């Protein structure tokens with residue numbers, strides 16, 4: 001999530017069982033007010049860039065993992081690319097479903113237990129959409145493995161991950177746990193009526209090297225890992241100066257026992 005979410009303090013190690021997630025009450029409180037945050041305002045540019053990087057064409061089918069209220073899914077669908085969005089938050093799934101354009105469908109599902117099998121031409125997982133809203137207990141690997149299973153061989157992946165270097169360098173009030181790579185923030189969120197709530201937010205942060213190792217272990221061929229900010233997706237070098245890395249990767253054939 002964007003740096004405009006608030007101040008930070010304290011590290012609280014946490015776990016979350018598959019099937020429920022600490023983000024759900026936050027989504028319940030924010031509802032459609034989520035879309036007021038500045039980091040949600042660059043959707044069109046982000047989708048333009050992803051379509052170009054993954055060479056997406058009308059008629060293709062994309063999985064949006066941790067889709068939130070569906071802002072990227074709507075934009076893909078408007079361009080003739082059909083999208084299935086999954087999110088753990090029923091509130092966000094309902095919001096996304098309510099005004100969905102033709103070609104965009106949504107369901108509640110835990111990204112750590114995706115049920116799709118070689119069904120999608122591409123997948124997106126953006127703005128810590130499930131990847132990075134975990135702890136250091138390996139659940140992000142479960143998300144990546146599930147995405148790989150959902151993709152056809154050669155299918156593209158665009159995923160954003162929080163930049164660990166940026167957090168350490170610039171989040172002066174944040175509590176970054178170097179052992180786990182998890183950043184803890186205590187922040188204020190607001191609902192549609194402007195009522196604020198204080199919440200804990202844990203974000204898994206990554207270096208490009210970690211991302212490449214994880215991708216390879218999950219049968220993805222990394223294409224690029226670029227420094228980006230919301231609404232400013234580009235292909236370029238990874239630096240310490242951006243809040244996020246945008247990973248573009250392609251699904252390699254899965255290695256199976258008995259094959260070479």
Ligand SMILES: C[S@@+](CC[C@H](N)C(=O)[O-])C[C@H]1O[C@@H](n2cnc3c(N)ncnc32)[C@H](O)[C@@H]1O
Pocket residue numbers: 001021023024027040065066067068069071072086087088089092109110111112125126127128129130131133
């Ligand atoms: C910061 S929002 C990003 C939403 C959307 N991708 C966007 O760019 O606006 C993170 C989303 O990930 C969802 N999420 C977090 N953990 C999840 C999980 N394990 N399975 C499915 N969705 C999850 C949250 O409910 C939330 O909607």
